[in-house]
Amino acid sequence: MKKVLTGNYAVAEAVKMARTEFIAAYPITPQTTIVERLAEMVEKGELNADFVRVESEHSALAAVYGASAGGLRAFTATSSHGLLYMYEMCWWVANSRLPVVMALVTRTIGPPWNIHTDHTDLLTLRDSGWILAMSENAQEAFDLTLIGFKVAEQIDLPFAVGLDGFQVSHTAEVVDVPEQSEVDEFLPERRRNKPFVIEPRNPITVGGLTTNECTMILRREMNRDMEKVGDLVKNAGYVRDYDLVERYRLDDAEYVVIMMGAWCGDAKDAIDVLRDEGVQIGMLRLRFVRPFPAEEIAKLDCKKILVVERDCSVGKGGIIATEVKSVANSPVQSVMAGLGGVDVGVDDFVSMFRRFVKGELGEWWL
């Protein structure tokens, strides 16, 4: 059924259809409307879940951690400063291998205060052990939330669904919503004792002191299991097929742009303009940052690659470009743009891509 939903409401709808049992979240712009909608669903009896109004993001993920350790399907959502405040718990959840799903509505990290989109917050989770997806629109935010629960529960790693603040979170679009019966078939009840369950009269201890080797084995196994996520996503059995990347006009492309998130829509329009001019340019859109689509990037057979990203590792530059360079077999150019939500539109991309093709592109910034 087609519904008009903002990205945030699409996520809330997916959380409801996943029959999520426990939700804890603390409000932060631009995430807030996800949990407002979920609270409304719970109050109206449309969703049979416990909704806990916690006092901070750290407690939001702590409560979700407890619920998930107790066997429930659990969800939280946050942005930027909220993510940083819960950051310790993010690692605790990952290393405990609990299949938590979190929506991360990307927002600039301050100061100065800034509520607009920037992907640096999402990328702070890069090394933690979370599966990291980044959606382009409300449909993907919806689909990836459902796929998130499925894959997380299969591989015992937490799953973060990224969506751009305001550009996706607050923009209403048509979303194709499957029937509840289709979702139930795709996503059965969580296996409650996997990877472990904390319950009365079952005297196990989880998370305590161990040998150093135990930590080493844990992180190695997480790293190995993360590599399986690509296949799990491809074979998830969802109503629409998904992959770690989207390939846009890539088959004969001599010039390839690598990007992620909402602005890829504008960048695709720019690619169409250049295509009309006869330039063989295409896009490899990252739908996932973790696992990193290394194979897909290594396979690119082109003259050169441009990575455009709205994040910055101060002292090294573009985070995605650094990673792309480590696996690409073509020269890679890096551009950081749109930091702090600075608007980059179709005309900007047309100009940027033309200069890239001609070899005249330097730094972009503003």
Place this chain on the structure above:
Amino acid sequence: MVVVKIKDLPKEKFLLPGNTSCQGCPHALGLKSLGMALGDDVVLVVPAGCTTIIAGSKDKSSFKFPCLHVPFASAPAVATGLGSAFRRLGKKGIPVVWMGDGGSDIGFATLSGACVRKDDMIVIVSDNEAYMNTGIQTSGTTFWKARTTTSPTGKREEKKDLALIMLMHKADYVATASVGYLQDFIGKLRKASEIDGFRFIHLHSPCPPGWGFDSSETVEMARLAVKCGAWILWEFDGKFRISPMSKPYADKSKRAPLTEYLKKQRRFRHLSDEDIAEIERRIDEQWRVVLALEDVF
């Protein structure tokens, strides 16, 4: 008040022998009592602290309780989630947060949040009046003038009264207890287990290496704290009562000499007569507050 007879207590051990607590450790006394009081209904949530060590390492556990280790500032929130899981999945059990005064400092917002929501749990703060696991640093409940490694000349600030703070949070049950009076502690745990919602017990836990007294004297030190009036046992279950062990010491003339309690501890050896007089004045003030609360609630 629930009367506890020693001969009626269960023999099953939930803190196993051979654990890694220090000699004379008050937490060990408290954890043993927790097992005797509530047995296998307990699911422990333990943030970083001495109990992280006591719980055992590698593939060995010192607990017959299920135990989830959690980050320092997170424990009551984790218990909120666990409690929800037990309720929804029809499992009978109580999430019990066992933490120190460190956990209640760094996790104070979380403690407050869980209490305000009246989430289903028992929180026990086993308070040894400093951050002992990291090597005796000053905490929010460290006694005024006590020496610690971060207040080598004595703490300059007053301690906070955690139990009264939780009382003012409208917790469903609040009590103070002491490892010197374990039957009283067990009775309070059982009373707490009969009440729904957020239940808080502030357990006074003298620490031999942290305070500087002989490890054979933990119970004696805890009792001296009560007898000199420095630690007041009380209970709130809708009605506020001073517990029988403390009741006589409302009358100042019945109290043990304060110097007896202070001078036995290395952390107080430097106190002057004026300091001791000031501590006595503060103890008298505390009694006035607690006696007034008996009238109010």
